[in-house]
Amino acid sequence: MTRQKALILEIMRQQRPQHLTADEIFCHARQQMPHIARGTVYRNLKLMERDGEVAHLEMAGGPDRYDCNPIPHGHLLCDGCGELTDLPVVGLIREVEAAIGTEVRGYTLTIHYLCPHCRAKNAQ
Ligand SMILES: [Zn+2]
Ligand SMILES: [Zn+2]
Incomplete structure (x- = not known):
């Protein structure tokens, strides 16, 4: 696991409220890793979604959000x-x-x- 991915998972599990948008995750990640690129965060989220580690929530009338709990709920x-x-x-x-x-x-x-x-x- 890369340091970037570990940081993204940590942010998704610890931030309240949960279910952050990709942009919110990027803003939190930048506070701890100032040189992280937006594209890196987005790419990692896509890979984690593909691997079933996180769930992608399509929101009507707002930006999509990510869920650190991939089990259906x-x-x-x-x-x-x-x-x-x-x-x-x-x-x-x-x-x-x-x-x-x-x-x-x-x-x-x-x-x-x-x-x-x-x-x-x-x-x-
Ligand atoms: Zn309210
Ligand atoms: Zn959820």
């Missing part, structure tokens, strides 16, 4: 601030499988809501 998207958080949906997928009588081969699930922070702000 759903997401909660806050319509207020755009924060994306993981949502375990194993039970839901089981119910769908029971309903359709066959296995679910893959899914993309994004639930829109207002996060607790935005709800508190709206209530003021």
